[in-house]
Amino acid sequence: MATTESGGRAETGFTVSRPARADARRNFDALLDAAREVFAAEGAGASLEGIARRAGVNIATLYRNFPTRQHLFEAVYLDEVEALARMAADLDSLEPWDALESWLRQFVSYATTKKALYDAIAHRAEMFVTGREMIHAAGRPLLERAQSAGRARADVSFDDVLFLVNGVSGANFVQEAQQDRVLAMALDGIKARK
Amino acid sequence: MATTESGGRAETGFTVSRPARADARRNFDALLDAAREVFAAEGAGASLEGIARRAGVNIATLYRNFPTRQHLFEAVYLDEVEALARMAADLDSLEPWDALESWLRQFVSYATTKKALYDAIAHRAEMFVTGREMIHAAGRPLLERAQSAGRARADVSFDDVLFLVNGVSGANFVQEAQQDRVLAMALDGIKARK
DNA sequence: CGAGAAACGAAGGGGGTCCTGCGCTAAAGT
DNA sequence: ACTTTAGCGCAGGACCCCCTTCGTTTCTCG
Numbered sequence: 001m002a003t004t005e006s007g008g009r010a011e012t013g014f015t016v017s018r019p020a021r022a023d024a025r026r027n028f029d030a031l032l033d034a035a036r037e038v039f040a041a042e043g044a045g046a047s048l049e050g051i052a053r054r055a056g057v058n059i060a061t062l063y064r065n066f067p068t069r070q071h072l073f074e075a076v077y078l079d080e081v082e083a084l085a086r087m088a089a090d091l092d093s094l095e096p097w098d099a100l101e102s103w104l105r106q107f108v109s110y111a112t113t114k115k116a117l118y119d120a121i122a123h124r125a126e127m128f129v130t131g132r133e134m135i136h137a138a139g140r141p142l143l144e145r146a147q148s149a150g151r152a153r154a155d156v157s158f159d160d161v162l163f164l165v166n167g168v169s170g171a172n173f174v175q176e177a178q179q180d181r182v183l184a185m186a187l188d189g190i191k192a193r194k
Numbered sequence: 195m196a197t198t199e200s201g202g203r204a205e206t207g208f209t210v211s212r213p214a215r216a217d218a219r220r221n222f223d224a225l226l227d228a229a230r231e232v233f234a235a236e237g238a239g240a241s242l243e244g245i246a247r248r249a250g251v252n253i254a255t256l257y258r259n260f261p262t263r264q265h266l267f268e269a270v271y272l273d274e275v276e277a278l279a280r281m282a283a284d285l286d287s288l289e290p291w292d293a294l295e296s297w298l299r300q301f302v303s304y305a306t307t308k309k310a311l312y313d314a315i316a317h318r319a320e321m322f323v324t325g326r327e328m329i330h331a332a333g334r335p336l337l338e339r340a341q342s343a344g345r346a347r348a349d350v351s352f353d354d355v356l357f358l359v360n361g362v363s364g365a366n367f368v369q370e371a372q373q374d375r376v377l378a379m380a381l382d383g384i385k386a387r388k
Numbered sequence: 389c390g391a392g393a394a395a396c397g398a399a400g401g402g403g404g405t406c407c408t409g410c411g412c413t414a415a416a417g418t
Numbered sequence: 419a420c421t422t423t424a425g426c427g428c429a430g431g432a433c434c435c436c437c438t439t440c441g442t443t444t445c446t447c448g
Binding site: 156161163164166171181184185186193 | 315316317318347349350351353354355357358360361362364365366367368372375376378379380381382383384387388
C-alpha cells in the first residue's frame, strides 16, 4: 500500500522529503497513495480536500506535507515519469522504429490510466516543467533515431508527436480495442511514407 | 449580438423554445450568446452563474429558460453541429478523400475554438446524444465513401476517426503551425497505405 | 519514564457554485 | 388606460473547496 518504500525520493529540489517521524511518514505515504488514485481518476484539478479525506487524514496534514498542489502533483508523478524515462534506455537494442513505437505505446498506457498526466501535457501546465523535461529527454532521442533511419517522418518535432499520441489518451474509450485502433492510426501517421 | 434571430430553433424535442414576451426573448438570446462564449472558453463544465453574470441576467432567469445545464448546452451547440452537418452535404462534388479531409479539417477548427465540443466528444457526454448523432450522420458517409474508393484505411470506424481527430483539438497549441503539423500526421494515419 | 518538540485534527473565515421561494415590475391584451 | 399575469431579480439555504490558526495528542530521545 505504501509507495514502494524507497529510501528517499528523487532529488529534484522541489519534491518534499519524506518526514522522519513515524506517524508523519505514515500520513505522507497515505497522502501520496490517495493523491495517485484521485489524480488518476479526476485529473490534475482534483479536490485536495477529497485527497486528504481518502487518505484518512486532515486537510491540514496535507498542506503541511505539500505546501502547494504542485508539490503534491510532482511528488506523485515523478515516479511514473522516471519509469517512462528509464524505459527509453532499455529500448536501444531495438530497431529504430520499433523502439519509438513501443515507447509511445507505453506512454499512452500510462497516460490513459492517469488523466492528470494527460492534463499536464495537453494544457502545458507549468506545474509540470520537471516532468516535461524528463519526458523530452527520454523520448526525443528515440524519435530522432527513427527519423535518421528514415522510418519516421522528418517534418515533425518531438512535441508534435507527443501531442498527437497524447490526444489518443484524452478520450475515454469504451473498449480497449478501439483505443488500439486509434493508436494504430496515430502511429501510422508518424511513420515515414514510403 | 442576438443569436442570428432565426424564427425558432430546430425542433429536437429537447431544446427549449424561444419565449414570446419581448423582455424574455431578449434575456433568452443574451443567455445563449453568453453561454456560447463561456462554454467555448472554459469547456462544458463552466459555471452557470458566470454565464448568467456575463449575460447581465440573474441566475434565476437562466434556470427559468434552461432547467438543466444540458438544455443550455444543446441549445448553444445545435447550431454549430448543424453547420458541420450541412457542410458535409456540400462536399459531395469533391474527390472522396478530399471530401473527408476537408470535413475533418473543418471539424478540428470548430472544436478547437469550442472546448465544450471537444469535451462532449472526448467524454462521451450523454448530454450530447443529439449532436453526436448529427455529427455521425454527416461524417460517416464521407468516411465510407473514402474507404470504398480505397483512399481511407478500411479497418477503422467513423468513431475511431472522430476520436483521433478530436484528440488533435484537445491540446492548446502555442503556434497554429504546430496544430497543422499534428493534424497532418493524424490525417496521414487515416489514409490508406499504398 | 518523563520532558520537549513535532505532528495532528477540529474548526472557521472567505469564496464559489447550484438551485429555489417570493414579492415586485413591467409587458400584453382588452 | 388599466388589469392581468408572465417574467424578473433579490436574497438566502445547502453545499463544497481552499487555506490557516490553535490547542491537543503522540512520538522520540535523553
